[in-house]
Amino acid sequence: MARDDIWDGFFGEEFDAFNRRINRMFADLENLTGSGVKTYGYTMYQGPDGVPHFREFGNTAGGNVQIASRGSDDPFCDVVKDGDTVRATVELPGIAKEDISLEGTANTLTVSVDNHKKQFSKTLA
Numbered sequence: 001m002a003r004d005d006i007w008d009g010f011f012g013e014e015f016d017a018f019n020r021r022i023n024r025m026f027a028d029l030e031n032l033t034g035s036g037v038k039t040y041g042y043t044m045y046q047g048p049d050g051v052p053h054f055r056e057f058g059n060t061a062g063g064n065v066q067i068a069s070r071g072s073d074d075p076f077c078d079v080v081k082d083g084d085t086v087r088a089t090v091e092l093p094g095i096a097k098e099d100i101s102l103e104g105t106a107n108t109l110t111v112s113v114d115n116h117k118k119q120f121s122k123t124l125a
Contacts, residue, residue, distance in 0.1 A: 044078070044089065052089065077111075079124055088124055095120070 008015075040058035047053050077090040090111045092100060095118065103110040113120040 042091070044091070077122055077124060090122060090124075092120060094118065 040056070043055050043057060045053055045055075077088060080087045088109055092113060095113050095115070099113050099115045101112045101114075108123055108125050110123045111120070112122075
């Protein structure tokens with residue numbers, strides 16, 4: 001009896017089931033590509049002039065994407081510490097500057113918006 005035959009006797013059925021499962025997952029993954037999958041987003045970078053720039057990415061136009069609102073959503077944010085300086089960037093699309101509330105302590109910054117259209121709240125530490 002060859003060494004492989006010993007293992008096949010103990011684990012052969014489990015290995016076959018595992019291989020079937022893996023093959024099914026790869027087949028499902030192939031079915032996900034194409035026109036059914038939509039990707040859309042923004043990337044933000046700071047130019048040499050110090051001004052933030054935004055660039056869209058994805059395979060669909062921004063106006064065609066519907067995002068479900070849960071009431072109070074967390075905004076996307078980025079915090080960069082450079083020596084004694086800490087810079088926080090919080091994406092608040094469609095929000096006027098006057099509607100943004102900032103509260104800070106020595107270790108945290110809370111950014112919140114509560115107007116008739118949207119509600120955001122995020123505490124950065």
